[in-house]
Amino acid sequence: MAHAGEERLENGWIRVRVPLPFPLKYVNAYLIPEEFGWTVVDPGLRTPESERLWLDVLDRCGIGAAGIRTIVLTHQHPDHIGLAGWFQERSRAPVYMSERAHAYAMRLWGPERTFTEELRALYRENGLPREMEDALADHLESFVGMVSPLPEPSYIRGGDVLAFGGSVWEAIDTPGHADGHLCFYRRDARLMLCGDQVLAGITPNISLVPGAEPGVLARYLDSLAALERYEVEAAYPGHRDPIRNMKARIGEIRAHHVRRLEAMEDMLAEPVAGFEICMRLFGDRVRGSMHNLRFAMSETLAHLEHLAAEGRASALRGHDGIVRWRRA
Numbered sequence: 001m002a003h004a005g006e007e008r009l010e011n012g013w014i015r016v017r018v019p020l021p022f023p024l025k026y027v028n029a030y031l032i033p034e035e036f037g038w039t040v041v042d043p044g045l046r047t048p049e050s051e052r053l054w055l056d057v058l059d060r061c062g063i064g065a066a067g068i069r070t071i072v073l074t075h076q077h078p079d080h081i082g083l084a085g086w087f088q089e090r091s092r093a094p095v096y097m098s099e100r101a102h103a104y105a106m107r108l109w110g111p112e113r114t115f116t117e118e119l120r121a122l123y124r125e126n127g128l129p130r131e132m133e134d135a136l137a138d139h140l141e142s143f144v145g146m147v148s149p150l151p152e153p154s155y156i157r158g159g160d161v162l163a164f165g166g167s168v169w170e171a172i173d174t175p176g177h178a179d180g181h182l183c184f185y186r187r188d189a190r191l192m193l194c195g196d197q198v199l200a201g202i203t204p205n206i207s208l209v210p211g212a213e214p215g216v217l218a219r220y221l222d223s224l225a226a227l228e229r230y231e232v233e234a235a236y237p238g239h240r241d242p243i244r245n246m247k248a249r250i251g252e253i254r255a256h257h258v259r260r261l262e263a264m265e266d267m268l269a270e271p272v273a274g275f276e277i278c279m280r281l282f283g284d285r286v287r288g289s290m291h292n293l294r295f296a297m298s299e300t301l302a303h304l305e306h307l308a309a310e311g312r313a314s315a316l317r318g319h320d321g322i323v324r325w326r327r328a
Contacts, residue, residue, distance in 0.1 A: 005053045006060075011191070013165075015236075016057055018044030020079055022291055027079040028238055030193070031061070032165030037069035039164040041193055042238055045082035046146045054083065065090040070164045071151070073097035074195025075178040076105040078143045080238060085149035095151040096162060098173075100180030102153050107211065109144050116140045118210035123297060125323050127273030132290075139290040158182065169193070174227065176220020177204045179212055183227065190233040197223060198249055200240040203256050207298030208305055217257065217306040224250045257303075264303050265312055268327035274301050277325070 007015045014031040030041040044050050058064070068091035071084055076097065084095050108115045119140065120133050128136070156162055158173025162184070169184040174197045184193040196204045206220050213219070228247055235243040243249050267277055278286070278293075278300040286293040304325050307313035317323050 006057050009242075011189075011234075013236075014057070014061065016044075016054070018050050018053060018079075018083075019047070020045055021047065022079075023289075024079075024239055026239075028236070028240075030236060031057075031063070034069055034164070034166045037067045038063055039070040039072060040068055040087060041072045042074055042080040042195065043071065043083035043087050045079045046086055046148070047082075050083060051086070067091075068093050071095040072162070072164055072184070072193075073101065073151075073153075074183065074193065074197075074238065075181040076101040076108075077178055077196070078147050080195070081105060081151070082147045084151040085147075088151045089149065095153045096156050096164075097151075097153045098157055098180035098182055099155040101178065101182075102155070102180070104179050104211075105147070105150060108140075109147050109150060115210065119294075122208075122210050122301075123275070125317070125321060126297070126301060127275030127322050127324075128297070129275070132293075135290050136294065139294065156182065172226065172230075174223040175213075176206055176216060176223045181223075185230055185232075190231050192227075192230065192232045192235040192246065194227070194235045194237050194243070194246070196238045198227065198235060198243060198246060198253065199237050200243050200249060202240065203253050205295045205299055206257075206302045207295065208301035209298055214305065215309060217302045218309065221254065221257065224254060261303055261307060261312075264300075265307055265327055268307075268313055268325055271316065271324035271326045273322050273324050274304060277304070 005017050009015055012033055016029040017026040018029050019026050027044050029043045032039040068087060071087050071093050073081055073084055088095050107113060116137050120136060156171050158171055160171045162169050162171060167186050169186050172183040172185055174181050174183045177196045181195055181197055183197055206217050208216055228250055232246040235246045267280060278297045282296040286296045308315060312328055313325050314328050315323050315325050
């Protein structure tokens, strides 16, 4: 019987449900056995509770610090990267992630971080009320302790082959949910570590953020199309349960975005700011939660940008500096 927080999977892996102080409740980390140790994938957010959980899990599994041989990160979001530096300090294991993901993490939480002010400016021009800006800044800064220390990574990129967990894995470049997001495919067993690119039961957040390349939703949809070409027996995501029919799930996610774009286009009969569209879409789900509002706001802007790129909407900056969107 699995202890709270951990579950032994049929392939010999251990899934560790690392707690989160957000609505998602937990993130999946994976311990994958090797000949002489273990690989840990996406170890989770650093909090006192998650540290205690990991120490308990490692003790129950008989894994000492030196038993962690490799640390692999699909992407840089705090619930995935947060404990990577903590693990690296204890194990001296290499941390593998993409260079883009690491650069983004440094913009967010590094000593010369700039992201907080950049995001405030983006949201302000899209109608975020001024009285909410300080709450946004405090929210973003609150993550610094939950990702510290940041790891010192070795860079990998899509197309690279990486040996971990006793097998050979192909790194797949899958931008969209996060710049620099990587999935990992084990061809002999048809297994996929898919991070947050494909999730069961919920749709991955697609966010327009400062400094990202244009077309974030288009890149995400292109990534889904690339993943469809792989034969996958089981996909292991960052949240929820393993996915047994990844192609079908990708089709469901694609259909969700088609519906979302159509619903938003219908809201643009008159010029309207992004924040107002966000509140119409998400309403009570984001009121009182800056964490939820940030995800909802950036997802709204990603879809508006996509509508504009397809010629279905246009944006105009008013004399007040606010950008308003209208159906083309």
